[in-house]
Each structure stands twice: as structure tokens, then as C-alpha cells.
Amino acid sequence: MTSGRPRASSRDTLADAACELFLEQGYAATTVTEITTRAGVSRSSFFNYFASKADILWGGLDERIAKLELRLRAASGPEASADVRAALAELGATVAADSLALAVANAEAMGLAEELRREAALRHARIAAVVADRLERAGTPRLAAAVAGSAHAGAVWAAVAQWASAGPGRTALPELLDTALAAAAPTLPDAAHAARPVRRRG
Numbered sequence: 003m004t005s006g007r008p009r010a011s012s013r014d015t016l017a018d019a020a021c022e023l024f025l026e027q028g029y030a031a032t033t034v035t036e037i038t039t040r041a042g043v044s045r046s047s048f049f050n051y052f053a054s055k056a057d058i059l060w061g062g063l064d065e066r067i068a069k070l071e072l073r074l075r076a077a078s079g080p081e082a083s084a085d086v087r088a089a090l091a092e093l094g095a096t097v098a099a100d101s102l103a104l105a106v107a108n109a110e111a112m113g114l115a116e117e118l119r120r121e122a123a124l125r126h127a128r129i130a131a132v133v134a135d136r137l138e139r140a141g142t143p144r145l146a147a148a149v150a151g152s153a154h155a156g157a158v159w160a161a162v163a164q165w166a167s168a169g170p171g172r173t174a175l176p177e178l179l180d181t182a183l184a185a186a187a188p189t190l191p192d193a194a195h196a197a198r199p200v201r202r203r204g
Contacts, residue, residue, distance in 0.1 A: 012051075013051040013052075015041045015042075015043070016037060016038070016041045016043065016047075016048060016051055016052065016058070017058050017100070017101045018041075019037050019038075019040035019041035020032065020037045020040075020041075020055070020058045020101065021058075021101055021104050021105070022040065023036055023037060023040060024105070024108075024112040024113075024114070025108060025111055025112060028112060028113035029055075029105075029112045029113050029114045029117060030113055030117075031113075032055070033055075034048055034055055037055070037058075056117075056121065058101050059101050059102045059105050059114075059121075060102060060121055060125070062097070062098060062100045062101070062102060063097065063102055063125060063162075064125070066093050066096055066097060067093070067125060067128055067129060069093075070089050070090070070092075070093050070129065070132065071128065071132045073085075073089045073092075074086065074089050074132045074133065074135070074136040075132065075135070075136075077089075077136060078139070079140070080140055080141070081140075082136050082137045082139070082140035082142065082191070083137070083190040083191060083192045085136055086133050086136060086137065086150075086154060086190065087183060087187075087190075090129075090133075090154060090157075090158060090179070090183060091176070091179065091180070091183070093158065093179075094158070094161065094162075094175050094176050094178075094179035094180075095175075095176050097162060097175055102162075102166070103162075103165070103166040104166075105118065105166075106118060106162070106163055106166035106167055107166050107167055107168075107169060122159055122163075125155075125159065126152075126155040126156065126158075126159055127155070128155075129151070129154065129155035129158055130148070130151035130152045130154070130155035131151060132151075133147075133150060133151035133154050133155065134147040134148045134150065134151030134152075135147075135151075137150055137151070137190075137191065140191075141191075142191045146189075146191065149189050150186070150189040150190055150191075153186040153189040154183065154186045154189070156186070157179070157182035157183050157185060157186040158179065158182070158183075160182050161175065161178040161179040161181070161182040161183075162175065162179075164178055165178050
């Protein structure tokens, strides 16, 4: 009987091996070869699961953002604000305590702080763009839609970052996201309309 890590070409095994190495020697210093050696799989197996080293951290969230994009692009009709709220709530309900959460909680130890800021900005842009597009297609002026998109994208990442920093499982991401989205809600067109002062006659 042999000891050590079993030779399993699973996504989770590779992700676990990568995070161990990121903690031990830093993200930038860790190579794909080192990850596959630690996991006991071949380089070709690695690329069956991940497109790059960064995909280990961001793949799960990217899949959820892709579903969000599909949902909002397929939506139509005047209820754009409701569509946005429902789609973003669903994203929060499906985010898992994966490698990204571990990376956010250990960003300094992994040497990942700058990498996380850069990559988070790209995801922020994707969410902002699809939210703005949905609102604009429903008649919201372009500038207002862009502001709402940016606010809601920021709310998503703020909630994810706080949830991960606290340690996944210690707080509920859906609850944090509800709070963050409530803070962004005044930028939505229905909220702006509700807040518009009534002009008195006479």
C-alpha cells in the first residue's frame, strides 16, 4: 500500500494542491507543473479542468457570472429592476466556499492582493455591463443604467469579499448580498421614481 496523495485527476484535488502551494510559497512563485506534481496528475489533466492558473481561483465565479449574463440578456419586458435583483440574488445563493474564497481570506499570505484587485475589476465590469444593458433595454437612460450597473456590480464583490474574509461558513453570503444590494437599490429606475418628490399644485 502506498502513502501520500492519491493520484486523482479531479478538479477539487488540483484546486486543493494549488491553494496549499499558494500558501506555502505565494501565487506568483507557483507554477502549473508544481501544482500537478503536488496533486499527482499530469499537465494535460490540469488543462482538462482549468484554462490557466488564475482559473483555479476565478473559474467558479466566472461560471456563475456567465449564467447571470445569459439570464439577463434573455430577459425582456419592463420589469428590468426585478430581473436584476432576482438574478444577482441567485448568483449569491450559488457561490461556493471554493479556492477564490480561500484566496480572498489569505490574500496577503498568498501574495495575491494586487492580483485579486485586478481580476475583481474585470468581473465587476462584466456584471456592470450586463446589468446596465438590461436596464437600458427597458428604457432606462444610458447614464443612469451605467451608474446602476456599476453600483450593483460593486455590491456583489463587496459582499463576496466580506463573506470570504470572515471565513466562508461564518456568515451567510445571501444575507450579506441582500444587504449590499439594498444599498445599491436606490440607483435602480423604480427606486428613483419612488423617491422623486411630488410637486404640489397651487
